[in-house]
Amino acid sequence: MLRANSNDYRHLFANDVPMIDTRAPIEFTQGAFPNSVNLPLMTDDERAAVGTCYKQQGPEAAVKLGHKLVNGNIKAERVALWKTFCEANPEGYLYCFRGGMRSQITQQWLKEAGIDYPFVIGGYKALRRFLIDTIDDVATQPMTIVGGNTGSGKTILINELKNGIDLEGAAHHRGSSFGRFVTQQRTQINFENELAIQMVKKQDQNIRHFVYEDESNHIGSAKLPLSLSRTMPGADIAVIDDPFEIRLARLIDEYVVNMQRDFVAHYGEELGWINFAEYLKKGMFNIRKRLGMQRYQSLADAQQYAVKVMQDSGSLDHHRDWLVPLLEQYYDPMYTYQLSKKAERIIFRGNYQQVKEWLESR
Template sequence: MARKNIEDYRELFIRDIPLMDMRAPVEFAQGAFPASVNHPLMTDSERQAVGTCYKQQGQEAAIALGHKLVCGETKAARVAQWKAFCEANPQGYLYCFRGGLRSRISQQWLKEAGVDYPMVIGGYKALRRFLIDTLEDIVIQPKTLIGGNTGCGKTQMLTELANGIDLEGAANHRGSSFGRYVSGQRTQIAFENTLAVDMLKKQAAGHSHLVYEDEGRIIGSVSLPLPLLKTMQQAPIALVDDPVDVRLERLLADYVVRMQQDFCLAYGDDAGWQQFAAYLAQGLFAIRKRLGYQRYENLLAVQQLAIHRMQVDGTLDGHYDWLHPLLSEYYDPMYAYQLSKKADRVVFRGRYVEVRDWLRDTTVK
């Protein structure tokens, strides 16, 4: 029995139902959903040509052009790709932008190939609207923020809390000048979609009080949704007070050891080391004005020497010589100033484990 087209968007996202996105690659790149895969009906150039034809000659001529552009071996290859997805994901659905012509054509071609595959009613636009509304509804629920100096493990703590919402994970960026990942950052739309899906899953699991990291307005190149930012600016803060040596170990693991491995895995050994050195240098360069040029030059020299020693004999100790002053002379004073403006919102403070356990006791239902 053929499955029906669906408009239960909540169920799609909570269960991570596989979605086949029929939009053009440029549309998908601007923003998609965590469980979606792009298998377009038309390429970017084909879509542009059909769109121009539609504006100049109308829908009938545009449809005719589309069939002319996607026919023969081209059509067969795309349908074969769709069919493979459908067979691998029998519980999934397809969608285009509005659940209109592209979805219907894709369904028809699949049916001709022996596959009856349902679509999402309303398409991407309806799914996106649902997530925006979801986010606006959930952000008004009670929340607590995790604060603390750089290296206090705030993001790690969120992953250990059943009601934690990892904003930096949704952005795929750690927020600081050294925050980018090899895999690159999500777009604003993809960030918002990923964040809303995470919130929706936490809500479905019964969590009415969520925990976030005490973030600023910007994470890398994306902005926090304004409704969320406004409620975070009033939320209570649980502050992590970990000693410098513990924080340095976390930074060394996150920004040095892990990133070196990731760059070499992505680019190969030689190019990977070059990319890794450029990544750390760019992190300092981004804050050179705030550091002061002389301090920037000094830290950069120490940093690059540490990278050289690390590459030659695996020694990591040299990295403490630039990470420690970066914390004590730059990040810590900056956070102390920021915290002074919201000190009245701090409701608990302690070491990492103490804060984590307090949050579990007071926010997890």
């Protein structure tokens, strides 16, 4: 039985329904959804040619050109890819930019190939609008902010809470100078899409009070949505006060052990070590002016020596030589100062477990 074309955007995102994105690759690269796969009706060049024809000669000539460009073996190859996806994902949908011509053509060609497959009414534009509206709606809901010095495990805690919203996970960046991952940070559009989908899934569990990590307005190159950046500064704060050594151990694990492993897994042994060393070097370089050049050079030298020892012997001990002073002389004083300006909003302090239990009891 043919399923109806859908405008139940909440269902599509809350349930990770697979979707075919029939837009051109350049459109997909600029912004897409994690549950979608790009199987375009037209390539970038074909789309550009049809768009030019539309402007110069009108819609009828543009459609005619489109059918001329996507015909014969080219059409058969694209239909075959759609068909494979549809057979693997019978519960899925397809969409184009507005749910118009490209969706209807794709749907028709699939029907001619023996498959009835529904499309998303309104297409990408309507899906994107729904996600933006979701962020704006959730931003008005009650919220609590988790604060704490670098290494307090704030992001870990957010992901352990049923009502936690992981801003850094959505941005694919940890916010600090050393915050990048091996793979590229998400575009602004994809950051917002990922964030909104998290929110949709929480709403689907009837969650109406949300917990966020204390962030600046930028997480790497990603900018917080305006609705959140306006409301977060007024929210209550729970602060994690964990001992220095526990925080240091977390940082060594996250920024040294895990990152070295990920670089090697991504690039191979030799290039992985080179890129790992470069990642740490660049993280320190980014804050050289705030550190002062003399202190920067001392810490940078200690950092690169620690990488060499780690590569030669596997020992992590020398990473303390740059991480300890970096925390004591830079990150801790900076965050303590920032938190002092929010003192009237702090309503709970405790170690990691105490903050977690307090947040879960609210």
